[in-house]
Amino acid sequence: MDASAALSLRLRNLMLADRQDRSVSGVVEWFGAMQAQDLNSVLWSLGVRTGLSLTEIVAATEERHVVRTWPMRGTVHLIPSADAHWMLALTGVRQLTGVASRWAQLGLDEKTANLAMDLLAAALTSAGGRLPRSGCLAALTEGGIDVSGQRGYHLLWYASQRSLTAIAPNAGAEQTFVLLDDWVPSRFTPSSREAALALLASRYFRSHGPARVLDFAGWTSLGVRDARLGIAGAGLVAVDVGGAEMWVTPEALETAGPAGGRWVLPGFDEFMLGYKDRSLMATAEQLAKVVPGNNGVFQSTLVADGRVAGLWKRTLGKKSVSVSVQKLVDFDLDEFRPALEGYAGYLGLPLIVKNP
Structure with a gap:
């Protein structure tokens, strides 16, 4: 399979080509997980795949x-609520292996962390199951815990990592937290660890394939051995892409064919974040501009037929959204006008484009 065919498959699997009417829950379930550290980014990732407005999402x-x-x-x-418990137990727990050293840096210990969980559980229960971040930190402070510096954030993270809490939609501009068990309408549990690995592999490769073993391992933070176990259990097919072994679902190969288009994507979209090796989508020189200084902060991209063509930034006003573009290759900006108008429509604002 050549690079062009592989990119066409990726565009279909990433839900960018052949967009249909889709629900938010359906898109998230298809991916299994979508990078959502930046809330505005993941909301537009959903918008570009569903055609829904920001308000609807x-x-x-x-x-x-x-x-x-x-x-x-x-x-x-952002993950399906029903999968939160088993995913935290399978891959999230890996982040707890170094928690003792982090506690030492922050002046925390297991007793304080467990007290924080008890305080958060009581405060959320008293508040009806949901509190803004400031309310959670206030509950910790009232319980005698110092939340200065990174201590408060770490304790909120720890409670979520232990499946006690989770992040709910914002209240205005402020993050809110809920009790995870209260938020989940129905909980799913795979029959075994092997089944969980296979399910995670199936979701990753159906939404990102063709992709490498190391892409999957990097996406999940699993070791390569577990990544290969998941692939073996998912019934995937190996394909050669320019001499590299990649994996894809049999169903994707049945629908293989040229796919293209123009997209305006947020910086933290799975199009870039979903892979360790991004050479199919951009050159090394372009990637250095997408992630300046390799600092983990991805710029928003203009994508043409699966390849990065430029960068874009928005300025949000009360009456319009202004977009500035930086070209990384030569193209006619009018080619991206429908995609840019789609973004403005998602916001419900008129569009102003600043020519590069």
């Missing part, structure tokens, strides 16, 4: 079918 996240938490890589993802 936020309303859908209140239906409790999806939730934000720290299931893998020590960063926030």
Whole structure:
């Protein structure tokens, strides 16, 4: 399989090509997990795949079918609520292996961390199951815990990592937290660890394939051995892409064919974040501009037929959204006008484009 065919498959699997009417919960379930450390980014990731407005997407996240938490890589993802417990137990728990050293840095210990969980559980229960972040920190402070510096954030993370709490949709501009068991409408538990690995592999490769073993391992924070166990249990097919072994679902190969288009994607979209090796989507020089200084902060991208063509930034006003573009290759900006208008429509604002 050549690079062009592989990119076409990825565009279909990433739900960018051949967009249909989709629900928020359906998109999240298809991916299994979507990078969501930056809330505005993941909301537009959903918008570009569903055609729904920002208001409609936020309303859908209140239906409790999806939730934000720290299931893998020590960063926030949007995942199906029903899968939160088993994902935290399978991949999230890996982030707890070094927690003692982090406690030492912050002046915390297991007793304080457990007290924080008790205080949060009591405060959330008294508040009807949901509190803004400031309310959670106030409950810890009232319970005698110093939340200065990174201590408060770490304790909120720890409670979520232990499956006590999770991040709910914002109240205005402020993050809110809920008791995870209260938020989950129905809980799913795989029959075994092997079954959980296979399910995670199936979801990753159906939404990101063709991709490498190391892409899957990096996405999940699993070791390579567990990644291969998951692939073996998922019934995937190996394909050769320019001499590299990649994996894809048999169903994706049945629908293989050219796919292209123009997209305006947020910086933390799975299009980039979902892979360790991003050479199919951008050159090394382009990647250095997408992630300046390799600092983990991804710029928003203009994508043409699966390849990065440029960067874009928005300035949000009360009456319009202004977008500035930086070209990384030569193209006619009018090619991206429908995609940019789609973003403005998602916000419900008129569009102003600043020519590069």
